[in-house]
Amino acid sequence: xxxxxxxxxxxxxxxxxxxxxxxxxxxxxxxxxxxxxxxxxxxxxxxxxxxxxxxxxxxxxxxxxxxxxxxxxxxxxxxxxxxxxxxxxxxxxxxxxxxxxxxxxxxxxxxxxxxxxxxxxxxxxxxxxxxxxxxxxxxxxxxxxxxxxxxxxxxxxxxxxxxxxxxxxxxxxxxxxxxxxxxxxxxxxxxxxxxxxxxxxxxxxxxxxxxxxxxxxxxxxxxxxxxxxxxxxxxxxxxxxxxxxxxxxxxxxxxxxxxxxxxxxxxxxxxxxxxxxxxxxxxxxxxxxxxxxxxxxxxxxxxxxxxxxxxxxxxxxxxxxxxxxxxxxxxxxxxxxxxxxxxxxxxxxxxxxxxxxxxxxxxxxxxxxx
Amino acid sequence: xxxxxxxxxxxxxxxxxxxxxxxxxxxxxxxxxxxxxxxxxxxxxxxxxxxxxxxxxxxxxxxxxxxxxxxxxxxxxxxxxxxxxxxxxxxxxxxxxxxxxxxxxxxxxxxxxxxxxxxxxxxxxxxxxxxxxxxxxxxxxxxxxxxxxxxxxxxxxxxxxxxxxxxxxxxxxxxxxxxxxxxxxxxxxxxxxxxxxxxxxxxxxxxxxxxxxxxxxxxxxxxxxxxxxxxxxxxxxxxxxxxxxxxxxxxxxxxxxxxxxxxxxxxxxxxxxxxxxxxxxxxxxxxxxxxxxxxxxxxxxxxxxxxxxxxxxxxxxxxxxxxxxxxxxxxxxxxxxxxxxxxxxxxxxxxxxxxxxxxxxxxxxxxxxx
Numbered sequence: 001x002x003x004x005x006x007x008x009x010x011x012x013x014x015x016x017x018x019x020x021x022x023x024x025x026x027x028x029x030x031x032x033x034x035x036x037x038x039x040x041x042x043x044x045x046x047x048x049x050x051x052x053x054x055x056x057x058x059x060x061x062x063x064x065x066x067x068x069x070x071x072x073x074x075x076x077x078x079x080x081x082x083x084x085x086x087x088x089x090x091x092x093x094x095x096x097x098x099x100x101x102x103x104x105x106x107x108x109x110x111x112x113x114x115x116x117x118x119x120x121x122x123x124x125x126x127x128x129x130x131x132x133x134x135x136x137x138x139x140x141x142x143x144x145x146x147x148x149x150x151x152x153x154x155x156x157x158x159x160x161x162x163x164x165x166x167x168x169x170x171x172x173x174x175x176x177x178x179x180x181x182x183x184x185x186x187x188x189x190x191x192x193x194x195x196x197x198x199x200x201x202x203x204x205x206x207x208x209x210x211x212x213x214x215x216x217x218x219x220x221x222x223x224x225x226x227x228x229x230x231x232x233x234x235x236x237x238x239x240x241x242x243x244x245x246x247x248x249x250x251x252x253x254x255x256x257x258x259x260x261x262x263x264x265x266x267x268x269x270x271x272x273x274x275x276x277x278x279x280x281x282x283x284x285x286x287x288x289x290x291x292x293x294x295x296x297x298x299x300x301x302x303x304x305x306x307x308x309x310x311x312x313x314x315x316x317x318x319x320x321x322x323x324x325x326x327x328x329x330x331x332x333x334x335x336x337x338x339x340x341x342x343x344x345x346x347x348x349x350x351x352x353x354x355x356x357x358x359x360x361x362x363x364x365x366x367x368x369x370x
Numbered sequence: 371x372x373x374x375x376x377x378x379x380x381x382x383x384x385x386x387x388x389x390x391x392x393x394x395x396x397x398x399x400x401x402x403x404x405x406x407x408x409x410x411x412x413x414x415x416x417x418x419x420x421x422x423x424x425x426x427x428x429x430x431x432x433x434x435x436x437x438x439x440x441x442x443x444x445x446x447x448x449x450x451x452x453x454x455x456x457x458x459x460x461x462x463x464x465x466x467x468x469x470x471x472x473x474x475x476x477x478x479x480x481x482x483x484x485x486x487x488x489x490x491x492x493x494x495x496x497x498x499x500x501x502x503x504x505x506x507x508x509x510x511x512x513x514x515x516x517x518x519x520x521x522x523x524x525x526x527x528x529x530x531x532x533x534x535x536x537x538x539x540x541x542x543x544x545x546x547x548x549x550x551x552x553x554x555x556x557x558x559x560x561x562x563x564x565x566x567x568x569x570x571x572x573x574x575x576x577x578x579x580x581x582x583x584x585x586x587x588x589x590x591x592x593x594x595x596x597x598x599x600x601x602x603x604x605x606x607x608x609x610x611x612x613x614x615x616x617x618x619x620x621x622x623x624x625x626x627x628x629x630x631x632x633x634x635x636x637x638x639x640x641x642x643x644x645x646x647x648x649x650x651x652x653x654x655x656x657x658x659x660x661x662x663x664x665x666x667x668x669x670x671x672x673x674x675x676x677x678x679x680x681x682x683x684x685x686x687x688x689x690x691x692x693x694x695x696x697x698x699x700x701x702x703x704x705x706x707x708x709x710x711x712x713x714x715x716x717x718x719x720x721x722x723x724x725x726x727x728x729x730x731x732x733x734x735x736x737x738x739x740x
Contacts, residue, residue, distance in 0.1 A: 261647070261648055261649050261702070261706055264648045265647055265648035265649045268646040268647060268648050269642070269643060269646055269647050269648075271641060271646055272639070272642030272643055272646030272647070273642055274597070275642055275645075275646075276638040276639055276641055276642030276645075277635055277638060277639050277642070278631055278635035278639075279632070279635045280632045282394050323529055332631070336631055339635075366606050
C-alpha cells in the first residue's frame with residue numbers, strides 16, 4: 001500500500017473536538033487556485049501537469065510548514081486506495097480519476113491540497129465540529145505558502161481565476177457536515193432547506209454531490225464564490241449554520257418530550273442492529289449509526305461518544321473495509337465484515353453502562369465466516 | 371386476585387424438560403366427559419350446573435389424588451384473570467365465558483379439569499416437550515378418579531357421549547405444540563401440512579383455533595375422535611409428530627449449512643430487538659422469541675435455554691403483563707412494559723457468553739416510563 005494512512009483509525013483530526021459537535025460533525029474549507037502563466041489542468045497537456053507535480057514534490061522537500069506533509073501521486077495508487085481517499089474526504093473522484101493528479105496532506109489529514117484536479121490546487125482544511133473560522137485559518141496559511149512559492153493567477157476584476165466559473169473570485173467553498181435527525185424526524189427540514197436555497201447556499205447528503213441525503217446527514221456549503229469577500233461568504237454560511245444548530249436542538253428537545261418512547265425505541269433498536277447483525281450494508285449501517293448518534297447526544301449511551309460514532313461511520317465505508325482486509329471483497333463478504341467490525345466495537349459497551357476508551361478499537365483484519 | 375398462580379413465572383411444568391424439546395414445545399391431552407344422567411351443560415339449566423360445581427368442590431375436599439388441587443369458580447375471577455387462564459392454556463374462552471364454569475388444576479398446572487364448559491368435564495394434562503404417552507397417563511389417572519366419583523355418560527355403540535358430535539367416542543384430543551422455523555423458512559411446510567390433513571389431523575397457530583400461524587409455531591392435534599381407539603389415535607399423532615421432528619431437524623441443518631449468514635443475521639437481529647427495543651408488540655415479540663429459539667437450538671446463545679424462551683413467550687402475553695402490573699394497561703404502556711420485561715431478562719446475557727440460571731428472572735412490577 002502506498003497510502004501513508006492507518007485505515008483502522010479515522011483521521012486524527014476527527015478526535016479533536018470542535019464546538020457544537022451535537023449538530024456539526026465537521027467543517028471544511030477549500031480554496032481553488034491556479035498557477036499564474038501555466039495552462040489550467042482542464043486545458044493543459046500532460047507535460048505541463050507533470051511539471052506542476054514535480055514542482056510540488058520539490059517544494060515539499062524544502063518546505064518548513066509545521067509538521068510533515070505527505071505527497072502521493074495518483075498513478076502510484078490502486079483503485080481501492082483511490083476510493084479510500086474519497087471516503088476520508090481527502091480527494092474527489094475528479095482527482096483520483098486524473099492520472100497526473102497528486103495529493104498532499106498533513107499527518108493528521110486535516111490540511112492539504114489536491115494537485116491537477118480541476119484547478120492546479122485545491123487547498124483544503126478539515127476540522128471536527130463547528131470550526132469554520134479555524135479551517136479558514138488553516139487553509140489560508142497553506143494558501144499563502146503556496147502563493148509565495150507558485151504565484152496564483154488572479155485578475156483585478158474577477159479575483160482568483162479558476163477552471164470553472166462557479167469558483168471564480170474567492171475560489172472558496174466552506175462547508176459544514178450537519179447531523180439533523182430532529183429536523184428530519186419532525187418533518188421540519190424542508191422549511192429549513194427552502195430558506196437555505198434563498199441565501200446562496202447548497203445542501204447535499206453525506207456521500208457528497210448528487211447523492212440523496214442519507215442517515216440524517218446534510219452538507220451545507222456556499223454556492224456563490226464571486227462578488228463577495230471570503231469574510232462575507234463565511235458570515236452567511238455561519239449565520240445559517242448557527243440557525244440550523246438552534247433549530248435542530250429545539251427539534252430534538254420536542255422529539256424527546258413529545259414522542260420519547262417511539263424515538264428511544266428507534267434509537268435503541270438501531271443500537272441493537274449494530275450490536276447483533278451478522279450482515280450490514282453501508283446504507284443501513286449509516287442509518288443506524290446516525291440514530292445512535294442522536295441517542296448518544298440525548299444521553300442514552302454513556303459508553304460511546306459522538307466522535308467515536310463519527311469515526312466508525314467513516315471507517316466502515318466500503319473501500320476502508322476492503323483496504324483494511326487487503327482485497328476487494330464481494331458485497332456479501334463486505335457486509336458480513338462490516339457487521340463484525342461494528343459488533344466488535346460495541347461488544348463491551350452496553351446502554352446505561354459507562355465504559356469506552358476514546359479510540360476506535362482495532363479489529364483483526366483476517367476474514368472469517370463466523 | 372383470586373387466581374392462585376404466580377404470574378411472573380410460567381407454570382412449573384414448563385421447566386420439566388420433555389424429550390425433543392428442540393422441535394416440540396409441549397404436549398397436551400384432554401378427555402371430554404359428561405356425568406351420566408345429568409343434562410349436558412349446553413342444554414342444562416343453571417341450577418343443574420350449580421349442582422355440578424358444588425359436587426366438584428365437595429369432592430375435591432375429600433379427594434386424595436397426589437398433590438393439592440385448586441378449585442376456581444369463574445364468577446370469582448375478573449376479566450384479566452380469565453384471560454390469563456387462557457394464555458396459560460388452562461382454560462378455553464368457552465370456559466371463561468361461562469358464569470357457572472369452574473377450573474380445577476394441580477399446583478404445577480400440569481393436570482386439571484374444566485367444569486361446565488361444553489361438557490361437564492374437560493380433563494387435561496400438559497407437559498413440556500414431546501410427551502404424548504405421559505400426558506395420556508396423567509389425564510387418564512384423573513379421568514378414572516372422576517369416573518369413579520361421578521360416573522360418565524357412555525354408550526356401547528358411540529363410546530363416551532359429548533355435547534358436540536366431533537368429540538364423541540374417545541372424547542380425546544391429543545396435541546403437540548411444534549416449533550418449525552426450519553420447515554417454514556425453507557418453504558417446506560405446505561407439503562408437510564398437506565400430508566397432515568390427509569391423516570385426520572389438524573394444524574393451528576400458536577394462539578389456538580382460527581388464528582394464523584405466528585412465529586413458526588404450529589399446533590398439531592387429532593381431528594377424529596370416533597371409531598378408533600385412544601391408542602390408535604395417539605399412534606397416528608405420534609407417527610406424524612416424529613416425522614415432522616425429523617423433517618424439521620433436516621431443514622434446520624440445511625438452513626445453517628446453506629444460508630448461514632442470512633439465518634444467523636435474522637436470529638441475532640431478533641435477539642438485538644429483544645435486548646434493545648423500548649416498545650414491543652405481542653406479535654413482534656413472538657416472532658423474535660421464535661427466531662431466537664432457533665438460535666438457541668443451533669448453539670448461538672449459550673446463556674439461554676429453550677425452556678426459558680418458551681416461558682418468556684408465555685409470560686409476556688398481554689393478560690400476563692396486565693395482571694402482573696395489576697391493571698389493564700393501554701396497548702402503548704403494555705408494549706413498553708413488555709419490552710422492559712424482556713430486556714430485563716436478557717440484560718446480563720450476551721451471545722457467545724455463558725451465564726443464565728434456569729429460571730425466568732423476576733421483574734419489578736411497578737410501572738415506569740424510563
